[in-house]
Amino acid sequence: MPRMTMIEAIRSAMDVSMERDDRVVVFGEDVGYFGGVFRCTQGLQQKYGRTRCFDAPISESGIVGAAIGMAAYGLKPCVEIQFADYMYPAYDQLTQEAARLRYRSNHQFTCPMVVRMPTGGGIFGGQTHSQSPEALFTHVCGLKVVVPSTPYDAKGLLVASIEDPDPVIFLEPKRLYNGPFDGHHDRPVTPWAGHPAADVPEGHFIVPLGEAATARPGSAVTIVTYGTMVHVAIAAAEETGIDAEVIDLRTLLPLDLEAIIRSVKKTGRCLVLHEATLTSGFGAELAALVQEHCFYNLEGPVARVAGWDTPYPHAQEWDYFPGPARVGQALKDMMEA
Amino acid sequence: MPLSDRLSLHVPEPEVRPGGKPDFSKVDIPEAGSVRRPPEDAEAETMRDLAYSIIRVLNPEGEAVGPWAGSLTEEEILTGLRHMMMLRAFDQRMLMAQRQGKTSFYMQHLGEEAISCAFQRALKPGDMNFPTYRQAGLLIAGDYPMVDMMNQIYSNDADPLKGRQLPVLYSARSHGFFSVSGNLGTQYIQAVGWAMASAIRQGTEIASAWIGDGSTAASDFHAALVFASTYRAPVILNIVNNQWAISTFQGIARGGSGTFAARGLGFGIPALRVDGNDYLAVHAASLWAANRARRNGGPTLIEHVTYRAGAHSTSDDPSAYRPKEESSAWPLGDPILRLKNHLIVRGLWSEDRHRQLEAEIRDEVIAAQKEAERHGTLHAGGKPSARDMFEDVYAEMPPHLKRQRQQAGV
Numbered sequence: 001m002p003r004m005t006m007i008e009a010i011r012s013a014m015d016v017s018m019e020r021d022d023r024v025v026v027f028g029e030d031v032g033y034f035g036g037v038f039r040c041t042q043g044l045q046q047k048y049g050r051t052r053c054f055d056a057p058i059s060e061s062g063i064v065g066a067a068i069g070m071a072a073y074g075l076k077p078c079v080e081i082q083f084a085d086y087m088y089p090a091y092d093q094l095t096q097e098a099a100r101l102r103y104r105s106n107h108q109f110t111c112p113m114v115v116r117m118p119t120g121g122g123i124f125g126g127q128t129h130s131q132s133p134e135a136l137f138t139h140v141c142g143l144k145v146v147v148p149s150t151p152y153d154a155k156g157l158l159v160a161s162i163e164d165p166d167p168v169i170f171l172e173p174k175r176l177y178n179g180p181f182d183g184h185h186d187r188p189v190t191p192w193a194g195h196p197a198a199d200v201p202e203g204h205f206i207v208p209l210g211e212a213a214t215a216r217p218g219s220a221v222t223i224v225t226y227g228t229m230v231h232v233a234i235a236a237a238e239e240t241g242i243d244a245e246v247i248d249l250r251t252l253l254p255l256d257l258e259a260i261i262r263s264v265k266k267t268g269r270c271l272v273l274h275e276a277t278l279t280s281g282f283g284a285e286l287a288a289l290v291q292e293h294c295f296y297n298l299e300g301p302v303a304r305v306a307g308w309d310t311p312y313p314h315a316q317e318w319d320y321f322p323g324p325a326r327v328g329q330a331l332k333d334m335m336e337a
Numbered sequence: 338m339p340l341s342d343r344l345s346l347h348v349p350e351p352e353v354r355p356g357g358k359p360d361f362s363k364v365d366i367p368e369a370g371s372v373r374r375p376p377e378d379a380e381a382e383t384m385r386d387l388a389y390s391i392i393r394v395l396n397p398e399g400e401a402v403g404p405w406a407g408s409l410t411e412e413e414i415l416t417g418l419r420h421m422m423m424l425r426a427f428d429q430r431m432l433m434a435q436r437q438g439k440t441s442f443y444m445q446h447l448g449e450e451a452i453s454c455a456f457q458r459a460l461k462p463g464d465m466n467f468p469t470y471r472q473a474g475l476l477i478a479g480d481y482p483m484v485d486m487m488n489q490i491y492s493n494d495a496d497p498l499k500g501r502q503l504p505v506l507y508s509a510r511s512h513g514f515f516s517v518s519g520n521l522g523t524q525y526i527q528a529v530g531w532a533m534a535s536a537i538r539q540g541t542e543i544a545s546a547w548i549g550d551g552s553t554a555a556s557d558f559h560a561a562l563v564f565a566s567t568y569r570a571p572v573i574l575n576i577v578n579n580q581w582a583i584s585t586f587q588g589i590a591r592g593g594s595g596t597f598a599a600r601g602l603g604f605g606i607p608a609l610r611v612d613g614n615d616y617l618a619v620h621a622a623s624l625w626a627a628n629r630a631r632r633n634g635g636p637t638l639i640e641h642v643t644y645r646a647g648a649h650s651t652s653d654d655p656s657a658y659r660p661k662e663e664s665s666a667w668p669l670g671d672p673i674l675r676l677k678n679h680l681i682v683r684g685l686w687s688e689d690r691h692r693q694l695e696a697e698i699r700d701e702v703i704a705a706q707k708e709a710e711r712h713g714t715l716h717a718g719g720k721p722s723a724r725d726m727f728e729d730v731y732a733e734m735p736p737h738l739k740r741q742r743q744q745a746g747v
Contacts, residue, residue, distance in 0.1 A: 073530075089556070092520065097524075
C-alpha cells in the first residue's frame with residue numbers, strides 16, 4: 001500500500017472523486033495551475049482540465065457563493081479556502097445560504113458541496129493563519145464538520161464528504177500535513193512515512209462521516225479530541241503513564257455521541273481537548289453532553305484543555321498551543337482529584 | 338468641482354423629502370426609440386453609451402418605436418398585459434389578506450410589474466432565476482399556480498415550503514425560480530455559479546441574477562461581477578433600480594458613478610439601461626441579453642429603471658421619508674396603463690375589454706384565494722406539522738435531531 005502524507009491523501013481523495021464523477025469540480029485561490037499553496041490540488045488541472053480545476057479570484061464569499069450555485073445546478077464542488085482564517089467573508093454564504101438551502105426550499109434545491117480549509121496553528125502563522133473556527137460551524141444547523149487526524153482518515157473522510165448530499169466543512173489541521181505532530185515543537189519533525197495510518201489505498205474508499213475512532217485504547221480517563229490534538233493526547237498519555245483512552249472524533253457534526261458515552265462510562269473520567277480557544281468552544285458542547293449522559297459514571301468533573309482565549313500569537317505560539325505538558329498536567333490533576 | 342482647504346464629509350440626500358414638491362427634472366429620459374440596438378455579439382467596449390441612456394420602446398402616444406420594438410407578437414403582448422394585471426390583482430388581495438391578519442407580512446410590486454413579467458418571457462424552460470422578494474411576476478408569467486403562491490404566503494398545510502419561509506420567499510424549481518433567501522445580495526453570486534456550472538457542463542441553460550439598487554452595495558454584488566466577467570458566465574445580471582431601498586434613496590448605494598448600469602463597465606460586462614415601466618423595452622433588452630448569454634457571449638448587466646410606487650413591505654410607511662405625490666410624479670408612468678394604451682392604439686384592445694379582463698382576473702384571484710384558505714391561513718385552519726420542522730435540515734436526520742424531535746414530542 002502506498003505511503004502518503006496528509007497532503008497526498010487529500011489530493012488522492014479529490015483525484016479519485018474527480019475520476020469517478022465528472023460533476024466534481026475543484027477551485028479556489030491558487031489551486032489551478034500552481035496546485036494550491038499547500039499543494040493539495042497539484043496536478044488536478046493538468047489531469048482534468050481547466051474547467052474542472054481552476055483558480056478563483058480572491059473572494060471567499062464569491063468562491064462559496066458560486067459553489068452554492070453550482071451545487072444547486074447539480075455539480076459537486078469541492079472548493080478550497082486558503083486558510084480557515086480567510087473564511088469569514090464567506091461565512092454569510094456558508095451559514096445562511098449553503099446550510100439552509102435544503103430546508104428553506106423543502107429540498108427542491110440542495111447543496112452537496114465541500115469547503116476545505118487548513119486549520120490550526122503550529123507553523124508560526126500568527127493570528128491570521130492559525131485559527132481553529134470549528135465551533136463557528138458546529139453551531140450552524142445544516143452544515144457537517146469534519147476534522148481528520150491521519151492521512152488515511154483524511155482521504156476516506158474527504159471522499160465521503162464529496163459524496164455527501166449536504167454541505168461539509170472539511171478542516172485540515174495544517175500542522176499534520178507533513179507528519180503526526182505531537183506538540184513537541186522542539187524535537188525533529190516526524191514524517192508520516194513510519195506511521196501506520198500513512199498506509200493509504202490508492203483507489204476509492206470512504207471513512208463514513210459521524211463515526212469516531214479510538215486512537216489509543218485506555219482505562220483510566222477518556223480524552224475526547226480531534227485533529228492535531230489527537231497526537232498530543234497520545235503523547236501526553238505515554239509521557240505521564242496515565243492510561244488514557246483517546247477518542248478521535250473525526251466528525252464533529254454529526255457527532256458520534258455513543259462512542260464518547262461508551263468510553264466515559266468505562267473510564268469514569270473525561271478530558272475534553274482542542275486547540276481552539278476555550279470559551280464557547282466545541283469542548284463546551286462536549287462537556288455538556290458528557291455530564292448529561294454520563295453524570296453518574298463520573299469520578300470527577302469534566303476537564304477542558306484548550307487554546308487560551310487570546311488571538312493566536314506569533315512569537316508566543318508555543319505558550320499558546322495546548323501541548324503535551326499542559327495536557328499531561330491536566331491528566332495528573334484529574335487522577336489526583 | 339470646487340476644491341477646499343478643509344475636509345468635509347459628503348452625505349448624499351434625495352432632492353426632496355416629505356412636504357417638498359417631487360422633482361424628477363434631473364432624471365434624464367431619452368425619447369422612445371432613440372437608443373440604438375447593437376448586434377447581440379457586440380463587444381462590450383463598443384456599447385458603453387448604453388449604460389448611461391435608457392432603452393425605451395413605448396412613446397407618449399402609445400406607439401412602439403425604434404430598433405428595440407417588435408420583439409413580441411400581438412398575442413404575446415396581450416398575454417403580457419394579462420400577466421401584469423394578474424400580478425397587481427394578486428398583490429391587492431394579498432395586501433388585504435395581510436391586513437386581515439391572514440399572514441404576517443407581504444411585499445407588493447406596484448409600479449414594477451413590467452420587469453419580472455416581461456423578463457420571464459425572454460427565458461426558456463430550464464433557465465434559472467435567482468430572484469429577490471419583488472419578482473413574483475417571474476412566477477405569474479411562468480404560469481405557476483397562484484394558489485400555491487398563496488399557500489406559501491399563508492404558511493398553511495398546502496404550503497410547498499412547509500411553513501419554513503417568510504411570506505413571498507417562494508421556491509419553485511420546476512418553474513426556474515430559485516429559493517428566495519431573504520438576505521440581500523447573496524444570491525447574485527450564486528446565479529453566476531449556477532451559470533458557470535451550465536457552461537462547465539456545456540449545457541444550454543442560462544441563469545438570471547436579481548438585485549435591488551440598494552443591495553448593489555453588498556460585497557456579493559461585486560464578487561458576482563468579478564466571477565461573471567472572469568469566467569464569462571451565461572448570466573443576466575439584473576439590477577432593479579426602484580429608487581428606494583426601504584427609506585434610503587438610491588444615491589446612497591450608487592455614489593458618484595452616474596448609473597448602476599455603469600457598474601458593469603469596469604468589469605467589461607455589457608450594460609443596458611432600460612425603462613422598467615415599459616413592458617416592451619424590458620422584454621427586448623432581456624431577450625438581447627438572453628440570446629447573447631445562450632450563444633456563449635457571456636454576461637450582460639441590465640439596470641431596470643423604475644419606481645417603487647408602494648411601500649417597501651407591509652411593515653413600511655413611505656410617507657415618513659418621501660413625498661406622497663412622488664409616485665404620481667414619476668416620469669416613466671404606470672406599466673399597465675402604458676401597455677394598455679399601446680394595445681388600444683394598435684386597435685387590439687378597448688376600455689371595455691380592459692374592464693372585462695380586470696373583472697375576470699379578480700374572480701380568478703378570489704377563486705384561488707378561496708381554495709388556498711381551505712388549507713388554512715397563518716393563524717387559522719390547517720398548518721404544517723411541527724414534526725416537519727425537523728425534516729430537511731440534512732438529507733438524513735442525524736441522531737441529535739432525532740433526539741430533539743423526540744423531546745419536542747412531535
